[in-house]
Amino acid sequence: MAGVVRPDSKVLGVVVLVRHGDRSSFYQNAADYTPANTIITPLGNVQEYLLGQNLRSIYLTSNSSSFISTINSDVVDHDQILVRADGGGEGGVIFNSAVSLLQGLFPPTLNYDMTLANGTTIVGPMGGYQSVPIESVEPDNDISLEGWTDCNAFSKATKAFYNSDVFKAKASENTDFLQSLRPYLDDRPITFENMWNIFDYMNVQSLHNKTFLDSLPPTYLAQARHLANFHQYGVFSSVQPNGIGNIAGQTTLPSILEGVQRIGSSSDPLNFVYQAVSYKPFISLFNITQAAEMNPELAGIVNYAAAMVFEVRESDSGGEPVIRFNFKNGTEDSFRTYNFMSSTDDIPLSTFVNTLEPFGFDDLPTWCNVCGNTEDRGCAELVAAASRASQAARLESKPAISAVGAGFIGAGVTIVVLFAMLGVFTFLGLLTVGFGKRKAKRGKYGYDTDSTEKS
Ligand SMILES: *[C@@H]1O[C@H](CO)[C@@H](O)[C@H](O)[C@H]1NC(C)=O
Numbered sequence: 001m002a003g004v005v006r007p008d009s010k011v012l013g014v015v016v017l018v019r020h021g022d023r024s025s026f027y028q029n030a031a032d033y034t035p036a037n038t039i040i041t042p043l044g045n046v047q048e049y050l051l052g053q054n055l056r057s058i059y060l061t062s063n064s065s066s067f068i069s070t071i072n073s074d075v076v077d078h079d080q081i082l083v084r085a086d087g088g089g090e091g092g093v094i095f096n097s098a099v100s101l102l103q104g105l106f107p108p109t110l111n112y113d114m115t116l117a118n119g120t121t122i123v124g125p126m127g128g129y130q131s132v133p134i135e136s137v138e139p140d141n142d143i144s145l146e147g148w149t150d151c152n153a154f155s156k157a158t159k160a161f162y163n164s165d166v167f168k169a170k171a172s173e174n175t176d177f178l179q180s181l182r183p184y185l186d187d188r189p190i191t192f193e194n195m196w197n198i199f200d201y202m203n204v205q206s207l208h209n210k211t212f213l214d215s216l217p218p219t220y221l222a223q224a225r226h227l228a229n230f231h232q233y234g235v236f237s238s239v240q241p242n243g244i245g246n247i248a249g250q251t252t253l254p255s256i257l258e259g260v261q262r263i264g265s266s267s268d269p270l271n272f273v274y275q276a277v278s279y280k281p282f283i284s285l286f287n288i289t290q291a292a293e294m295n296p297e298l299a300g301i302v303n304y305a306a307a308m309v310f311e312v313r314e315s316d317s318g319g320e321p322v323i324r325f326n327f328k329n330g331t332e333d334s335f336r337t338y339n340f341m342s343s344t345d346d347i348p349l350s351t352f353v354n355t356l357e358p359f360g361f362d363d364l365p366t367w368c369n370v371c372g373n374t375e376d377r378g379c380a381e382l383v384a385a386a387s388r389a390s391q392a393a394r395l396e397s398k399p400a401i402s403a404v405g406a407g408f409i410g411a412g413v414t415i416v417v418l419f420a421m422l423g424v425f426t427f428l429g430l431l432t433v434g435f436g437k438r439k440a441k442r443g444k445y446g447y448d449t450d451s452t453e454k455s
């Protein structure tokens with residue numbers, strides 16, 4: 001297996017992305033990836049807890065070669081760690097995974113104590129259990145960790161992938177295998193479009209249901225996984241780094257870039273950024289960073305509790321910090337360093353940021369525009385606010401003001417009206433002429449959702 005060895009250098013901090021742990025069954029619509037609810041299992045809690053311990057042994061333990069020496073590894077310093085968890089698609093599974101991981105990362109300590117006003121000393125519960133603040137990133141008011149849901153352009157690209165020759169060829173090559181799964185799928189629809197749900201059902205049952213495990217022929221799960229890997233890499237990646245298929249990675253990128261920059265800045269106390277997510281940002285980020293191109297085994301669905309780590313390290317030459325990319329494919333795997341971004345070496349921080357920045361966005365107006373959505377996730381409010389602004393400006397533009405002031409104020413109001421209206425029109429996609437520069441830029445970055453994109 002791949003994985004390269006590079007010389008040790010001082011680790012300043014890390015940005016970590018982690019998939020949630022084992023959960024109960026989960027269904028997502030194969031057309032637009034609208035999720036259904038599910039819950040974490042004790043196994044899921046254990047997987048995340050073990051990963052937290054593993055990360056602790058690497059980055060928070062003083063005799064480790066990758067120890068982050070400035071971090072307080074005993075009692076959590078809230079300025080040094082930033083935790084965000086996708087609070088959407090899989091119910092509480094991702095948030096609860098973060099809770100378990102943090103229990104392993106910062107175990108109870110008797111130093112988590114205080115002396116009260118009345119003189120009594122008190123230690124946190126369960127022998128000094130400390131709670132680390134977790135920001136729950138709710139898809140309804142923050143698109144950053146779940147950019148793909150309600151995204152019409154994404155659904156359109158998914159449909160184009162399902163209609164592509166490469167998809168159809170794969171489907172027909174595997175018709176017999178899919179039909180042979182019928183007795184095991186409890187009447188689930190057997191189509192290649194539904195491959196993720198087929199695989200996930202088999203995976204969940206194989207882990208939780210002895211009758212199922214005993215009846216399933218030994219190679220079937222691996223075969224189904226192989227097909228689901230092809231399917232999901234196609235759905236959640238794109239020929240262009242900022243093509244719409246990569247939206248799960250694009251909207252996650254700004255938080256990663258901000259994290260490594262803050263860690264690299266000597267005046268910022270932040271050392272540890274941890275984002276709890278689903279498998280989708282992994283796929284897009286492997287594609288956007290060329291990690292999958294340089295390590296083809298990465299082009300697939302990561303296991304539960306898989307983790308990618310962007311290490312911010314001091315450079316050997318004394319220059320700016322560098323980024324090293326590590327990945328661990330779930331509980332049974334170990335962290336390994338992978339080449340990415342067309343390089344077999346660590347990437348200078350500024351190169352990392354400057355190369356990836358054009359592909360990322362996490363602001364709502366851009367999202368509504370790129371996804372072609374005027375209704376959901378705050379887009380309706382944005383459209384309404386923009387139209388209110390232009391209406392108000394229009395009313396204000398015929399005020400009863402004396403002639404002297406009118407010219408002055410009038411000029412100002414006109415500009416405001418113009419900007420407001422341009423904003424509304426470009427936002428609604430109504431303005432088709434005169435924006436040569438912007439159009440060219442969008443074209444270059446591949447935001448167009450041309451249906452041939454994936455084929
Ligand atoms: C001090 O206050 C704490 C919290 O209210 C209480 O548990 C403890 O019994 C008090 N100690 C004394 C000596 O009153």
Ligand SMILES: *[C@@H]1O[C@H](CO)[C@@H](O)[C@H](O)[C@H]1NC(C)=O
Pocket residue numbers: 184205209210211212215
């Ligand atoms: C366990 O698997 C068997 C065999 O596929 C199936 O009939 C049964 O419904 C499954 N049980 C549950 C709880 O899903």
Ligand SMILES: *[C@@H]1O[C@H](CO)[C@@H](O)[C@H](O)[C@H]1NC(C)=O
Pocket residue numbers: 233234237238239245287288289290292293454
């Ligand atoms: C990203 O994925 C697409 C398939 O959707 C593929 O054509 C492209 O080559 C991949 N890009 C890289 C850099 O691996």
Ligand SMILES: *[C@@H]1O[C@H](CO)[C@@H](O)[C@H](O)[C@H]1NC(C)=O
Pocket residue numbers: 225226229297298299300301302303329
């Ligand atoms: C993770 O491991 C599974 C098998 O356990 C494999 O099918 C998958 O391709 C691997 N994913 C990555 C991204 O390495």
